[in-house]
Amino acid sequence: MTANLPLITRDTSHTISLLVANKPGVLLRISLIFSRRGFNIESLVVSPTLDGRFSRMTITAQGNPAILDQIIKQASKLVDVVHATEHRDQTAVQKELALIKVKITPENTSEVLQVVQHFKALTVDITAHSVIIQATGSTEKLDAMMEFLATYGIIELVRTGKIVMARGKEKT
Amino acid sequence: MTKKTLTGAESLIRCLEQKGVDIIFGYPGGAAIPIFDALVDSKIKLVLVRHEQGATHIADGYARATGKPGVVLVTSGPGATNTVTGIITANMDSVPMIVLCGQTITASLGKDAFQEADVFGITAPIVKHSYLVKDANDIPRIVEEAFHICNTGRPGPVLIDLPKDITGGPSTASTGNIEMDIPGYSFPTTGNKKDIQKLASFLKHSKRPLLLVGHGAEIAGASAEVKKLAETLNAPVVNTLIGKGTFPENHPLSLGMLGMHGTAYANKALARCDLIFSIGSRWDDRITPGKIERFCPDAIKLHIDIDPAEINKIVVPDASVVGDAKLVLQDLLPMIEKLNTKDWIKEVDQYKRKFPLTYKKTGGLKAQHVIDELYKLTKGDAIVTTDVGQHQMWAAQFFKTHKPRTWLSSGGAGTMGFGFPAAIGAQFGQPKETVIAIVGDGGFQMTAFELSTAAIHKLPLKIVVIDNKYLGMVRQWQQLFYDDRLSGVDLEGNPDFVKLAEAYGVKGFRIKRAADVRKVLAKALAYSDGPCLIHAEVIKEDNVFPMIPAGGTADEMIIDPPKIKLEKPKGST
Known part of the structure; x- marks a missing residue:
């Protein structure tokens, strides 16, 4: 008698980790599943694993949780997908890396460098007019840092997108 | 004596033989010639169709009637793209199918070579799995995997794209003791x-x-x-x-x-x-x-x-x-x-x-009457295939199905043009069964050219063309929900289907009057010298009831033709 779909909830952000066969066409198949159900992929990281036959994909996407459950099942069904799971903050370490090019003037350079230090980031390139900052951490930390740096003027931004690893004995 | 090295195509055909394939439905082209060449020396029967879409529906009908995968062989480019409708039809209805496509040589891939199509990409959303073969030594493994995948768990089509240099070049991999490499594939068996x-x-x-x-x-x-x-x-x-x-x-x-x-x-x-x-x-x-x-x-x-x-x-x-x-x-x-x-x-x-299913035998020839009589004459002992539309629904209602794998209809995809070629495949797979294709005048004309295929192989199947000279299901919706504003549904210009059949060397029968239904159908069912077509010229304006308007619930079912205008269905097609 409870057999109704849960009420449509608002879109939320999700992190999905997939262990996939290291073969051409896998990315195409997975992205088709997301796009068919109206999910917008925000970031996608594909990287090698210890075993050369497989790759790791970490996808962050916005969408309805009920649909996401379906997407994970459909992705798991793909022949080239060994497994797919959603990771939440409590159960996994989630990190990303950003390169941020910020405008500087002789007057505010030391101030900007203080911000960099505060967020435990690094300067990896510096000219008279700009500095490239390398920052790692949670998405929230990088967002906060960006907000801070925006006051000085961000010229360019590159973020890797989130990667995750399950804590303790759990497999990612 | 040294062992002769196989070509990729020969290796492919040997693997298909080992998988128990005894029939392939195909249409050749430049990029597929090595595979067709390898078939010359094989005991696999090659059935030359008249259009690649036909090949896929024939293979589909074969698979649905037998439970064995249907195998399709086509060339690259347009040959491959013509299979798309058949692939989605099989995918939506979970039908095991192997689609082998010729492809341009690997060095030309992605360079807009002659008859090149990215068929791997085009079909990615509608296959259970697919392969682009880059190394002829992978062929035995890929064939092994493809057959395993297509007919285990929830079945579906698997496509294998085969560049011509791969099929034409040497393949030294053993075709025996093949190990699969699909760690991501598993399927449920017993439940928890x-x-x-x-x-x-x-x-x-x-x-x-x-x-x-x-x-x-x-x-x-x-x-x-x-x-x-x-x-x-x-x-x-x-x-x-x-x-x-x-x-x-x-x-x-x-x-x-x-x-x-x-x-x-x-x-x-x-x-x-x-x-x-x-x-x-x-x-x-x-x-x-x-x-x-x-x-x-x-x-x-x-x-x-x-x-x-x-x-x-x-x-x-x-x-x-x-x-x-x-x-x-x-x-x-x-x-x-x-x-x-x-x-x-x-x-x-x-x-x-x-609330029994009913129709009136008076007031002109009714599709329901033809189908009902077919059911009674065969006592339901036949494989029935259908196209999509009103005749399909009447067939579903009036031709009761008694046994599994004897009702072959495109459900999920709703593919017009499916019924007749599917009957060809069913007859190839079940040569001793009575096979009846119940098709509409619209759908039949989409794949009618396979009359050649049926005639050449003298398949004793019956094609019942329910001809109301309309695309009846769409017309029904336009009448019920769109103020009777008919648009694009009049099939004026239909051929004389008996003459069309005869042009292909297929025996034709005609039913125009309700009084003739039983007599003509009995004759057609007794005819065994190859295929025959029964052209049933039914009344033009008849609609399918009961009907639940799209998106509605069982409570909202209309049992008899409504006397008032209905609201357009909401929330569904």
Whole structure:
């Protein structure tokens, strides 16, 4: 008698980790599943694993949780997908890396460098007019840092997108 | 003497032979010549079709009628793209199929070479799996995997794209003792015991249970188990369109097809049941309303499916089991007992008596009359294929299906042009059975050129063209919901189908009057010197009832033609 779909909830952000066969066409198949159900992929990281036959994909996407459950099942069904799971903050370490090019003037350079230090980031390139900052951490930390740096003027931004690893004995 | 090195194509054909393939439906082209060449020395029968779409539907019909994968062989580019409709048809209805495509040489891939199409990319969303072969030594493994994947778990089409330098070049890999490399592929077999117990517990208290049998039960070969379940519980059974035949529709507990054009008594039972138990049906939108919370709101829902992604997709069931329907039912049966359904059976029997499927034999020739007579003459002992539209629904209603794998119809994709070639495939697969293609004048003309294929091979199939000179189902909607504003539905200019058949060397029969139906059909059924076509010129304006307007619930079923204008269906097509 409870057999109704849960009420449509608002879109939320999700992190999905997939262990996939290291073969051409896998990315195409997975992205088709997301796009068919109206999910917008925000970031996608594909990287090698210890075993050369497989790759790791970490996808962050916005969408309805009920649909996401379906997407994970459909992705798991793909022949080239060994497994797919959603990771939440409590159960996994989630990190990303950003390169941020910020405008500087002789007057505010030391101030900007203080911000960099505060967020435990690094300067990896510096000219008279700009500095490239390398920052790692949670998405929230990088967002906060960006907000801070925006006051000085961000010229360019590159973020890797989130990667995750399950804590303790759990497999990612 | 040194062993002769095989070409990729020879290796491919040898592997197909080892997989038990004895027939291939194909159409050649430049990029596929090495494969066709290798077939010359093979005992595999090559059937040359007249269009690649035909090849896929023929292979599909072959697969549905036999349970074995149908094999298609086409060339690159347009040859491959012509298979797309057939691939999606097979995919939507979970039909095992192998599609072998020629491809331009690997060095030219992505360079807009002659007859190059990225068929891997084009078909990615509509296949169960696919391969682009880059190394001829991978061929044995890929063939092994493709056959395993296409016909295990939830079946589906697998495409293999074969560049010409790969099929033409040497392949030194052994074609024996082949190891698969698909660590990501697994499929459920038996269900989880606890889940099955939960199903059983719900089945103990129902007063008005209803079993819903889908195509999944047919694929699993669960006929005997479904029958035992129905009889043990003493529960009535409804089936989906492509679930026809798994539970015999002439069984006293059968209510026939439910859904948009299902029987009134099936839909009445659906509206009244306190428990609905889907066995291999995916709650398709032809049987469930657009607003799913309105679907049997007070009934317990149970679901068995081999595809985990079907659980909770449309209906969130009270209990579900992921597994093969046959194996799950075998485990479930010892846990259940007869229910006290006397009153419920009495109630549905009343619906059967009060709302039977009817038609009038007066007022011109009726499609229903032709189909009903076909059923009576064959006593239901035939493989029936259909196209898509009004004739399909009438066939589903009036041609009761008694056995599994004898009702072949494009359900999910709703592909016009499917019926006739599917009958060719069914006849190749089941040469001793009576095969009848019931098709409309619209759909038949989409693949009618396969008359050559049927004629050359002297297949004794019967093609019944229900010709109302309209695209009747669309016209029905326009009449009911669009103020009778007919648009793009008049098939003026239809050929004389008897003459068309004769042009291909196919025997033609004609029915124009209701009085002739039985006589002509009997003659056609007795005709065995190759295929024959029966051109039934039925009345132009007749509509299919009962009807649940798209998106509606079983309560909203219209049993007789409405006298008032209906509102446009909302929320579904």
